[in-house]
Amino acid sequence: MSPLLFLILIPIFGAAFILAGANARFTALVASVTNLLFLVVLLTRYELGGEQVYQFVSSWPIVPSMGISLTLGADGLSLVMLALTVLVTLAAVAVARTPEKNPHWFYASLLFISAGGLGAFASIDLFFFYMFHELALIPTFLLIGIWGSGDRQAAAWKATIYLALGSFVLLLGLIGLYLIQPDGMRTFDLRAISGLAKAGFLPEANWVYLLLLIGFGILVSLFPFHTWAPQAYASAPAPAAMLHAGVLKKFGLYGLIRIAAPILPASVLEFSNLLLVLLIGNILYVGYVTISQRKLDLMLGYSSVMHMGYIFLGFAALNILSLTGACLMLFAHGLSIAALFALSGEIRERTGTLDFSELGGLAKPMPAFGLLFGFAAFAAIGLPGFVGFAGELLVFFGSFVGGDLLMGITETGKEIFQLNNFQIATICAVWGVVISAIYMLRAYRRVFFGPVADRWAALPEISGAPRIAVAALIVVMLVTGFFPGLLIKLIESASIWS
């Protein structure tokens, strides 16, 4: 039996115990620590370059006549995403403050979100890949609606309905992918579908790709379907925002890289111009919107939308460099946004506001807090030394050589120098780095530097579990930033390279 099943079941059983009355925080911590240790063991047991691309595979038939089975398995990319999930889960549970209202449901919801992410990343069968992701929808609705802040009800409704709509569009895309397979061989098994695609049995199916792109796009907050995200993340309690922005939102891009890239590459290229326009919308338009934010939580929400643009760029260019970069960025952004949301939640706990105009000079009473925030902000910008830098670099290099190059010497000996759409998009995207530097540094300055107001002069320093959790996230980003080879080796062994 696949050990991955336990990885999924541990948080589910944890949640069940909590709902049955066990100590909520303690059980949640135990479940997430167990999962982290379990994953470390899995990573050591994973054979890099082994014969099987997917390892730890086991399969239970569910509807044999339709080729649906619960098939779990992991390749390098899945393991990277699983590692991201367990890390962020542990950090989210660690920074969570036990609410007075319904603490059991609070922690159970967090664990359910985690289980949904783990299940999605560990599924080879597309049907369950989809189902597990949906497991997180209702916990998110409850988390934002019950324990959120600000205009939480509107945010929760909007996000839930957007996500429900997106996931049903995605479902149509997956059904489409199922129906274009030749009759009699139809299946939801990703390995079999990739095999069919490689053997040339799949017809060109642009409509399937478009459904997948819109479905996944809504889930990842691709421009112009992004409006649910900033509000939801701003209103959500910090652990929920960490898990959703850090882990769940990666599901859509993971799906595109995992499904569309190897199975429908022709369609991806055909619609690359459309995607380029949209992702530039993510980077530049949402980037400018981010600059104009006056509150830290909304700014982080928008910035998380904006950063998805880079990963989309890596996906659109569809070459080894750019896809590897995109996978790295999935990991990097998940950790950095989780750290930032954790810290902004801590600020809200202390001050009750995240408005830039009311904050300032917080580094004076809380120097360690300021240091951690600085690191997290730098990581989000993608400063060298953090894993985000490696990811962005690979994405930019990869996308700059994407598409048909229009540079060089023609047969008639004429020299031409013209930028193709990918290169133009890359140039715009590099500007995005400047934009994110502007808003991140400005937020850093507004919140932590300048004169400190009297009422903030005695704020308690960050300590205990939140301090350790955020520091751990930053250490992981630094280690993988200086040694990105660790991750790249894993990603290289993934099944997406056909």
Next chain:
Amino acid sequence: MVMIPSFPIEFFVVALGIVLLLGDAFFTGLDKKTIAYMAIFWLGAILVGTFFLEPTPLWASTAGFYEMDGLAMVFKRFALVATILTLVVSLEYAPVVESFIPASRPGAGLGEYFILPVFTCAGLMWMASAADFVMIFCALELVTISFYIQVAYMRRSLASLEAGTKYLILGALSTGFLVYGITWIYGMTGQTGLGGISMILGMVPEASQTGLLFGIGLVLVAVGFKVAAAPFQFWVPDVYQGAPTSVTAFLSTASKAAGFVVLMRVVQTFVAAPALAAKLIPVLSLLAGLTLIYGNLAALPQTNLKRLLAYSSIAHAGYLLIGVASIGAPFAGRAVVFYLIGYLFMTFLAFLVLVPVSKATGGDDISNFNGLGRRAPTLAFALLISMLSLAGLPFTVGFLGKFFIFEAAMQQHHIVLVVLGVVTVACGFYYYLKVVRAMYWLPAPDDAPPIEVSLLTRFVAAFLVAAIVILGIFPGPVLNLLP
């Protein structure tokens, strides 16, 4: 294994009903609840018995008006389960009914309230097997007439009387359509048996096709009334809201399912002729689209849970009609049946929670559920599962039902229907989650009375929750039952 010789098991159900009626009449001192328990027990016994019937019944091949195929078998069991669940809800709801009927002594007049569903059940089971228009008509009337009485059962409740009148008038109207339609079909083909019609269908001259289509159209209208398809849905909200809650549950599941069995049998017969199929499928698609739009949009602003469930039942009829319109796909029939079974479980679960809560809080508005998550966590959890399943969230049977339907529809290239389906699913998330919001987001009023639930209801609710989740992950057992 001992096999029971296969003769119509409806006889047992009718016999049970008559015995109970006589018992009710002669043993006047009997606690009326005993009648309900006995009915539940014996219907359960008959349900178990259906699994030991001889596989190839004698009647099936000979008579031509009584079909004993897989579809019929599944729906007979469906009717039995629905009736048992109805009786469970009735037991919970009985005190409310009692307060609305004039009685010389406590409990008098409740007997028929528990016995009538048994007769309805017999009608439903006959309908499942009906393969002849005469038979279909008779079974349908047995069901409908017993429902007339049940809907208006609370004689001192104006709402119940109004519901009864509305249901009676519109039911009679639809019966008229049905008979008239059958007449036209008989006139054009000379047959009332579906088997006979499908044999003769290829030989119907071109000139008679218009008449045949007219007849089918009238039958569709009649069935449209039964399954609550737009534009024949207008009786549903008032009737569902006014009827006793247990009857509402019965009406919204069993009566709808019966309508769909008839619809599937009729449609399957006529789409066999390509010329008719080309005209029938668009009509069905149109009905499906209208029903989806109307049901879902009208459900959005509802504030009363019973009424919300009424509109949601219209919406679900829309998804089921998508399945019927995709009847050409190999999986479509099974998808519809699977959806109906899932719908039965999730709707009854909702009503099972609704009854004790509205009894305790004195109303069935959604606001009566405020803070239920803290007041009665297990009941709230059951309703949560039911709402999520109705909305179509994965790991519940409701999602798989929608998945199978959409799969069939995409295979038949019903693009517009599928798009409509997806948009309306998003609507559904809004109005079903409104209930979840009331239960978990909003605080309970301070003077909220405690909610009492009987042991039987708890047990059945737990069973339904388990069924919804397990079938949402392993649909295998039910799919294997289906033809």
